[in-house]
Amino acid sequence: MRQNLIKYLLFVIACFATLLGLLGVILPLLPATPFFILALFGFSKSSPRFQQWLLNLPGIGDDLKHWQAHKKINKQRKPAIYLSIVVSFLISILLIGQTTLQLMLVVLMLILLFCMKKLPES
Structure with missing residues (x-):
């Protein structure tokens, strides 16, 4: 059960x-x-x-x-992943008018990029 x-x-x-x-x-x-x-x-x-x-x-x-x-990310795909993260976050940052939220998005983007860099590649 x-x-x-x-x-x-x-x-x-x-x-x-x-x-x-x-x-x-x-x-x-x-x-x-x-x-x-x-x-x-x-x-x-x-x-x-x-x-x-x-x-x-x-x-x-x-x-x-x-x-x-x-359990690894394809090495050739990583640049495209980085680019999509940066572009999507930049679009969101530009659309939001509040400075506090923009700073939070920048920090979140940097954390995500750091985590992506740490993932093992193949």
């Missing part, structure tokens, strides 16, 4: 993470990849069918397969 509850909870979390990941593809400030990685983990423990569906998604599936196999 407890194991079924854990599987159900992981499935719900994975569904929610997938939804947030899909929103992250559209919205500039919401990162998609961490949510897809969380969804991949949840589906791997609760639903192999949904795990395969996620791994076959166009645009993100190949990156998830690479992450699943190596």
Whole structure:
């Protein structure tokens, strides 16, 4: 009974993470990849069918397969990731008129860039 509850909870979390990941593809400030990685983990423990569906998604599936196999980010993809982070944050910073929020976004962008730099590459 407890194991079924854990599987159900992981499935719900994975569904929610997938939804947030899909929103992250559209919205500039919401990162998609961490949510897809969380969804991949949840589906791997609760639903192999949904795990395969996620791994076959166009645009993100190949990156998830690479992450699943190596737990590393593709070295050739890192510059594009850096660029997308900087561009999306700069657009948001320019659209927000409050200096305090702009500074918070700059700090958040720098933290995200630092974390990306620390991830292992392949």
